[in-house]
Amino acid sequence: MISKPYHPLLVYLSDVIGVGLTWWLAYLIRFNFAIPEEFLPAFGVGxxxxxxxxGLLLRAFGLYRGVWVFASLPDLLRIARAVAVAAVLxxxxxxVAVRYSLAVPRLVFLLQPLLLAMYMGGSRALYRTWKEFRLYGGLRALGKPVIVLGAGDAAVTLVRxxxxxxxxxxVGLLDDNRASQGREIYGCKVLGVIADLERVAEELRIGHAIIAMPSERHEVRRAVASACVRAGVKALIVPAIADVMTGRVSVSEVRQVNVEDLLGRDPVHINTADVREYLRDKVVMVTGAGGSIGSxxxxxxxxxEPSLLVCFEMNEFALYRMTEEFAANFPSIQVVALAGDVKDAVRVDDVLCRYRPHVIFHAAAYKHVPLMEDDNAxxxxxxxxxxxWQMARSAVAYGVARFVLVSTDKAVNPTNVMGATKRLAEQICQSLSSHGKTQFEIVRFGNVLGSAGSVIPKFQEQIAAGGPVTVTHPDITRYFMSIPEAAQLVLQAGSMGLGGEIFVLDMGEPVKIAELARDMIRLSGHSEEEIRIVFTGLRAGEKLYEEVLADAEQTRATHHPKLRIARAQAVDEGWLDALLQWLRQRRAVGAAEVRRELRRWVPEYAPSYPVTPQLQVVDNQEPRTGHRA
Structure with a gap:
């Protein structure tokens, strides 16, 4: 903050005085600080x-629009241009004015511009140094010690x-670039590489680190964030480079590293032209519109910019929240919020007959594996x-151009009721792809960060309550992607299908849930001794490892690097009619019968038997599991 108003006139007068002083100093240097009398008339006129x-040139070059305390390279370049023109004119x-060309020594014409440039640049630099020391110099010895990770442009700006x-x-910086080693940035030295973080943090007693790598790939930032967690320092991170460049935030507006920084991926790039072609000015319907993926x-x-967005949702409160959000954030989009059940044939037919959607994204589903395994099977x-089936049948009947089913990786070689029912949904869409003109596409992906019922919000709640954090098995792994990434790839897949394909999203590398729990505990500022991990045993229907493709399926690449197409097993003729007889039963069906019948309709379904967890607190370093069948 600048304490007094900035006066351009005073700066201009300082530079004009500098012109006179440098002319005089050039004469002194030329004549060894004793100007002969015969050169004095030319000196005075000159x-x-x-x-x-x-004076006129300096004014003309706009040197007095900048503020001295913020003088920087652009100001020096303007000074150089003005002095160069002055040296010629x-x-x-x-x-011409002195009349005798030899009356003014030629060395004076050479020295004076150089001295003037030094005077103008130096005076600004000295003023800025003095001002910053006066305003901020006392702060350098205050504050919590922190180490900056990275030595690029963002780190330079951050240190300043x-x-x-x-x-x-x-107190210093760490960077893996060899060219940065030993350098100093605003008086702060690059102390080593990022692998040295734990050693440096211990030697210098540093409890915080700031990751200043907004333009790096997410894999790099994720590895650095993990290094902070392992080193036991509290990690902060600068904003994304896009937010910094657009001016929405400053580099110094650091935030805490969260679990999304550890699990997230690089931004997805979709072919917006293709997606816009089949969505713009069209009626688009989303079922399960109030859920994590649907919303x-x-x-x-x-x-x-669809002509109309039809939001179909059974949960009244979720539907209300959607209408409020769209009224605030998308006031130009026409939205119809419809309460209804996808199993209600009358309601579904009425909606499709009235609004005639061009595209349907079917995201409505029960997704919680243990909850759907027994009493709710x-x-x-x-x-x-x-x-x-009800949504797909109505889509065919009312001539919907595209029907995109949002499926799950749990439909691959399912071991639980939820996964088997989603595989049934896939087979239904495949069976109907030859009926009518509706083009069916199926999109599979794994867990999404922050979705309702996912493990991450559960861990966060358990940590906030002081623990323990419950993990089913020390070796269990899952795939994760962000909700926006999943939604974008669903839209992209919808533009690419020819009918009946199963699109598989690139889920990256699987994440070990026990390691995720440990990282979240450390990120929260607690130690593993303060908040323990409890291994409870696999739940009913739960796999240790999720799969993306069934064994009998083959995949082929698409033009999008994160989408592949799986060719699943063909559905037999007459299969759907027989299935519908079972689905339309108007009686309560027990879980055992559901599993038995699902094995009939989904050959790859291999149900696991329910397990009753036996809680066992274990040492985090040497986990032991206990469960009984």
Whole structure:
């Protein structure tokens, strides 16, 4: 903060005085600080002419729009241009005015511009140094010690801005670039590579690190964030480079590293032209519009300007929240919020007859594996399979151009009721792809970060309550992607299909849930001794490892690097009619019968038997599991 108003006139007068002083100093240097009397008349006339000429030039080059305390390279470049022009024009005018070209030594014409450039640049640098020391110099010894990870442009900017902060005191930097080793940035030295973080943090007693790599690939930032967690330092991160470049945030507005930084991936790039072609000015319908994926699909679709967005949802409160959000954030998009059940044939037919959607994204489903395994097994079948058939049948009947089923990796070689019902839904869409003109596409992906019922919000709640954190098995792994990434790839897949394909999203590398729990505990500022991990045993229907493709399936690449197409087993003729007889039963069906019948309809379904967890607190370093069948 600048304490007094900035006065351009004072700066201009300082530079004009500098013109006169440098003319005089050039003479002194030329004559060893003793100007002969015969050169004094030319000196007097020359200084007057130089003051006028160079004074006008300095004004003309706009040198007095900047603030001295923020003087930087652009200001120095403007000074250099002004002095260069002055070095050419001044001798011409002075020679004409003095009449005798030899009256002014030629060395004076050479020395004076150089001295003037040094004076103007130096005075600004000295003023800025003095001002910053006066405003911020006392802060350098204050604040919590912090180490900056990275030595690029963002790190340079960050160190400069933090030097004015009373909250932080930068003690050094770490960077893997060999060219950066040993360098100093605003008085802070690059102390080594990022692998040295644990050693440096211990030696310098540093409890915080700031990751200053906004333009790096996510894999790099994720590895650095993991290194912070392992080193036991509290990790902070600078904003994304896009937010910094657009001016929405400053580099110094650091935030805490969260679990998304550890699990997230690089931004997805989709072919917006292809997606816009089949969504813009079209009626688009989303079932399950109030859920995690459904609501994000609605937001993404709104960006492509549909003529009408039909949000179909059974949960009244979720539907209300959607209407409020769209009224605030997408006021130009026409939205129809419809309460209804996908199994209700009358309601579904009425909606499709009235609004005639061009595209349907079917995201409505029961997704919680243990909850759907026993007492709710028949409801999972009816909602996920019968509900999909009802929506798909109506789509064919009313000439919907595209029907995109949002499926799951749990449909691959399913071991649980939920996965088997989603595989049934896939088979239903495949069977109907030859009926009518509706083009069916199926999109499979794994867990999404922050979705309702996912493990991450559960861990966060358990940590906030002081623990323990419950993990089913020390070796269990899962795939993760962000909700926006999943929604974007669903939209992209919808533009690419020819009918009946199963699109498989690139889920990256699987994540070990026990390691995720440990990282989240450390990120929260607790130790593993303070918040323990409890291994409870696999739950009913749960796999240790999720798969993306069934064994009998083959995949082929698409033009999008994160989408592949799986060719699944063909569905027999008459299969759907026989299935519908079972799905339309109007009686309560027990879980055992559901599993038995699902094995009939989904050959790859291999049900696991329910397990009763036996809680066992274990040492985090040497986990032991206990469960009984």
């Amino acid at each position: 200084i007057g002419v130089t003051l006028v000429v160079q 001044t001798p011409l005018v002075v020679v 801005e933090l030097s004015r902060s009373a909250e932080w005191r930068v 994000e699909l609605c937001r993404q679709i709104a960006c492509f 028949w409801q999972a079948v009816r909602n996920n399979a019968l509900g999909t």
